[in-house]
Structures are given as structure tokens and as C-alpha cells.
Amino acid sequence: MKIENxxxxxxxxxxxxxxxxxxxxxxxxxxxxxxMTIFMEKEMPERFFEMGIAEQNMVSVAAGLSLSGKIPxxxxxxxxxxxxxxxxxxxxxxxxxxxxxxxxxxxxLSDAGxxxxxxxxxxxxxxxxxxxxxxxVPVDAEETRKVVRASLQHQGPIYxxxxxxxxPALTNRHTEFKIGKMLCLAEGLDITVFATGIMVxxxxxxxxxxxxxxxxxxxxxxxxxxPLNIEEIFKYTKGxxxxxxxxxxxxxGGLGSAVVEALCDMKIPIKIVxxxxxxxxxxxxxxxxxxxxxxxxxxIIEKVEALL
Amino acid sequence: MENNKIKELERKAKIIRxxxxxxxxxxxxxxxxxxxxxxxxxxALYFYKMRINPENxxxxxxxxxxxxxxxxxxxxxxxxxxxxxxxxxxxKRTKEFGSFLQGHPEVRTPGIEANTGSLGQGLSIGVxxxxxxxxxxxxxxxxxxxxxxxxxxxxxxxxxxxxxxYNLDNLVAIVDYNQMQASGPIKERYNTGDIxxxxxxxxxxxxxxxxxxxTDIIVALDKTEQVKNFPSAIIAYTxxxxxxxxxxxxxxxxxxxxxxxxxxxxxKDIASx
Numbered sequence: 120m121k122i123e124n125x126x127x128x129x130x131x132x133x134x135x136x137x138x139x140x141x142x143x144x145x146x147x148x149x150x151x152x153x154x155m156t157i158f159m160e161k162e163m164p165e166r167f168f169e170m171g172i173a174e175q176n177m178v179s180v181a182a183g184l185s186l187s188g189k190i191p192x193x194x195x196x197x198x199x200x201x202x203x204x205x206x207x208x209x210x211x212x213x214x215x216x217x218x219x220x221x222x223x224x225x226x227x228l229s230d231a232g233x234x235x236x237x238x239x240x241x242x243x244x245x246x247x248x249x250x251x252x253x254x255x256v257p258v259d260a261e262e263t264r265k266v267v268r269a270s271l272q273h274q275g276p277i278y279x280x281x282x283x284x285x286x287p288a289l290t291n292r293h294t295e296f297k298i299g300k301m302l303c304l305a306e307g308l309d310i311t312v313f314a315t316g317i318m319v320x321x322x323x324x325x326x327x328x329x330x331x332x333x334x335x336x337x338x339x340x341x342x343x344x345x346p347l348n349i350e351e352i353f354k355y356t357k358g359x360x361x362x363x364x365x366x367x368x369x370x371x372g373g374l375g376s377a378v379v380e381a382l383c384d385m386k387i388p389i390k391i392v393x394x395x396x397x398x399x400x401x402x403x404x405x406x407x408x409x410x411x412x413x414x415x416x417x418x419i420i421e422k423v424e425a426l427l
Numbered sequence: 428m429e430n431n432k433i434k435e436l437e438r439k440a441k442i443i444r445x446x447x448x449x450x451x452x453x454x455x456x457x458x459x460x461x462x463x464x465x466x467x468x469x470x471a472l473y474f475y476k477m478r479i480n481p482e483n484x485x486x487x488x489x490x491x492x493x494x495x496x497x498x499x500x501x502x503x504x505x506x507x508x509x510x511x512x513x514x515x516x517x518x519k520r521t522k523e524f525g526s527f528l529q530g531h532p533e534v535r536t537p538g539i540e541a542n543t544g545s546l547g548q549g550l551s552i553g554v555x556x557x558x559x560x561x562x563x564x565x566x567x568x569x570x571x572x573x574x575x576x577x578x579x580x581x582x583x584x585x586x587x588x589x590x591x592x593y594n595l596d597n598l599v600a601i602v603d604y605n606q607m608q609a610s611g612p613i614k615e616r617y618n619t620g621d622i623x624x625x626x627x628x629x630x631x632x633x634x635x636x637x638x639x640x641x642t643d644i645i646v647a648l649d650k651t652e653q654v655k656n657f658p659s660a661i662i663a664y665t666x667x668x669x670x671x672x673x674x675x676x677x678x679x680x681x682x683x684x685x686x687x688x689x690x691x692x693x694x695k696d697i698a699s700x
Contacts, residue, residue, distance in 0.1 A: 144562070165562065166562070168558065168593075170589065171585075171588070171589070171592075173582075173585040173588070173589070175547075175548075175551070175581075175582040175585060176551045176554070176582055176585035176586050176589055178551075179548045179549075179551030179552050179554075179555065179582065179586070180551050180552070180554045180555040180558065180586075180589065181555060182541065182548075182551075182552050182555060183541070183551065183552040183553060183554060183555020183556040183557075183558070183559065184555040184556070184558060184559050185555075186534070186540060186541055186552070186555070186556060187555065187556050187559030187560070187563075188487070188559070189559055189562075191555075206545055206548075207548055207551075207582070209545075210542055210543075210544070210545040210548060211541065211542055211543075211545075211548050211551075211552060214533070214542045215533065215534045215535075215541070215542045
């Protein structure tokens, strides 16, 4: 299985779409080497704006650029992109429904070494709660490229959450992608797992192990967490005995919450794999943290077995 | 500037103040104080300086105006209706359910360029528009009115730094320096000090003027067009509630309603200007 760098895929695709569409501009808050907007800065410095470490100004400047016909991509670590300028995003971008793309890089616990200050456990919840805001978590490098490209056609603001860790390729260039569309990566009859981001691969691993025990699990990649495709949620819920959701995010306000909200009138048991209302912490590797916070294939297996 | 042109602008300012009273009406809360203090500045921008076309509100070449102190939007609504962006009869429906004249500026209102009112954000939005003008080699200019209380917001200083870093000589910040916040005079509440010196220290060209003297205002606005490579700031000394006798320098009319009696007195005061 090919392991790929999503940040690099993002940075290169941003440059690619910027070459084709003169409306695309990038703003960064002194992290271009990490968010990978550096590719754009190198080739078209006039359309790359260094905003300094001033995320609030950066977001409102992006609003002004958008109101002037540009499609600004605002870049920082997810904890700073969604957290520091929350009110600027809410008032100046989401309320007027502007075409600003907010890139939350090094999301979740993926900036392992830097600790809790640099790890986002609640960014999806914050962004999801804002009216008009779409929230997308690409599952691999290929899907990251497709999200960047598709975002140009989307009306309204989008929050895109990108991991720092390398991830296996689960889709290829022929895989269909549409904002608001889920992707069934593996069929199954007993339980449906709705997973997002890094947890999709873990769900597939869990499925392998469970299949050896005679348990049949369907795995759905939910990259668009908002707007959540309710029809597909119902479709993949029909006929199974239970639902498991899995995300590298707090259990409060993320994918699990969204699925529960969608299914609240249905008589179906649901289990949520996520971070239990805790902050992150420093570690040598991302994997160590995923293990500690229970974001593992084993956790998914336990939830699935508990439902049967 | 010919005397009769000044007189004409002063007459427009009077119409704007009447429009503010239309928006506020009787027993309806509204930001009278800040709207009245901004009225002459707003008038000079809309009726003298800015190249705008109400027939084509989205003209890409138009000058942009952002009211960062969004609560003073009543002055802007009055100006926009006077220019024909929408009917004057709408003013009386300001802040009513279903009206497109919201309590704070929103882009869905014809002529409004940005959503503001959460203080501190408008200058940054102006920076974005000014950057876009440079990028597209367009000649439009961007004018942003700030409140003095608003200058407490840290984001304002991020934007001031950014405008200077990008040499945005197409950006003009105008501080409605009425020296009065919602809770009292800035000297008693939270004084941001020597504003002109601060702008200059951040790399801007800055002037202090009488924000109710039309000649002063237009001379300053004209001067900003001569500046190359630096953004311009105009610190306009104003009086909160200007024109309404009982509301002048009275912070209790920051956001308050008028009784029938007060409304009539206010109309009389404005009529006698």
C-alpha cells in the first residue's frame, strides 16, 4: 500500500489550481513550509500573502479578498486556523457566505511533539457549529487533491482539515469524489462504521480482523462531515445491527455527534470512537498518541463486538 | 473647493442626520450617538470622494467603503437610500423583522461591502480589498471608518501593521474620534492614547481634523490621494450624538430609544442646523 504525504499533495494541488484559476490566492501565518503553501509562494509570490503570525487579521483579509472576487486559501495549523480567528470566521466569512477556504493543517494529534497547544481535538465541532460552513477531512493524498479542486466550485466557506502524518492511499484518481458524498470502501452486513480521516484506515484494519471472526463490517469514508449526507447515512444504516463512528477528534461535536444527530429518531444502537473530552500531549510519534487516546483498530473492534 | 459645494455637502449631511432619525424612530433602540458623530464623514465619502455607481453597485472599479464600527450603520443606510440604492421608505423598517436593514451591516443590503459590527474586523477586510486592487492593477480606493473604542481591539493593530507592510496607499482609515465609548468617555474608561502618533509609528501617514468641518474633511480626503507607498489615517475629532442637543457627548445615547418628545426635539435640532 502506497503511503503518501497529504500536506504535500495539498500544497502541490493548490499551486496546480492556482495556475489554472487566477482567482486562487493563498495566505499563510508564518507556516508555509509546514502547510506547504511554499510551492505557491515560490512560483507565484504575488498571489501568496505572508500575513505574519496574526491569524485574525489573516481571516478578515481573506474575507476582503473574497469580496473582491478572489478565492483565498487561508492556512495555519488547525488549532490556530479554527481557534484563534473563530469570530472573524463567523462574522466576516460565514455570515456573508464567502468563498474562503480555511485549511487546518497538522490536525488532530498529528503534531505529536508539540503537545496540547498544537493539537486540535475540537476544531471540527467549532467549525461545524457555524451556519454556512462546510467541513471536509480528506482521507488520503488523492482525495486531498480532489477536495482542493472541488472547493473551487463550491459556494460558501469550507474548513479543510489536513493531517501531518503520512497516510495510505485508499482511493485512486478514478475514484469519484463530490463534496457531500460519502465513499463506501468496503461492504458488510452486520455493522456500518462511519469513519473520517486517519480513522478510515483503522476501520479497514478492524474490518479485516473482524471478518476472520465471522463479523461482516461495512466501512464508509465520511470526508464531508458537513453538510452531512443524511440520505447516505440512512442508506448505510438500513439493515445493519448497529453503527460505529470513528474520528481523531473529541467525541463532542465531531462526526460521531453529527451521525447521532442524523439518526436520533431511529431505533439503532450507535457507538462513538473518539477522544474522551481531553486535551492532547507531547509524544515521540503520532501513533503513540492514537494508541493512548484509543484511536485504534482495536477500539473499533471492541465497539463493533459490543453491538452484536 | 467652492463655497457652494461645501454648502451642498452640509445640506446632504443634514439629510443623512434626518435619515438616522427615520431609522431610530420612537421607542425603538438605535445607535444614535455614533451614527450622528460619523454623519459628516459618511457624507463626504459618499457624496464627494468615492467613485460609486448606485445603478451598478457591483462595478469592479468602484471605490469601497467599510464601516468597521458597524453600529453606526444608520448613517450609512441614510446615505445609501439618499443615493438610491434602496427606497427611503425602508429606513423606517430598520432593525425590524424581515427588513434587509439589519442592526449591523450585512452584504445582503444593497451598497454594503462587508459584514461588520463585531468590532475590530473592518480594517482587515479593507486590507484584503486593497490587496486585491493591487493584484488586479485596479485604481479603486478603500475607505474604512473605525471607532475610537474599537481601537482597543488587537486585530486593528494587526491590520495597521499589515497595511503598512504591503504599502497600501489605496487604503484610508478614518477614526471617528468622538472620545466616547458605550460606557463613558474614553479618558475614564479605556484610553488608547495618542492615536495619530501610534498610526505614524506603525508606518502610516496621519492627520488630525475636525470631523464635523466639511472643508477639513474633504481637504484631508484629497490629501490621502497624494500619498504614495503608505496607507493614510485621518483622526477625525467628532462629537458623539452631534446635532441632537440632548444626545451630544452623552454616552447614554450610544444605543438608546427616543421618546416621542425626544424624537420631536431631535427633529427640531436637526432642522435648525
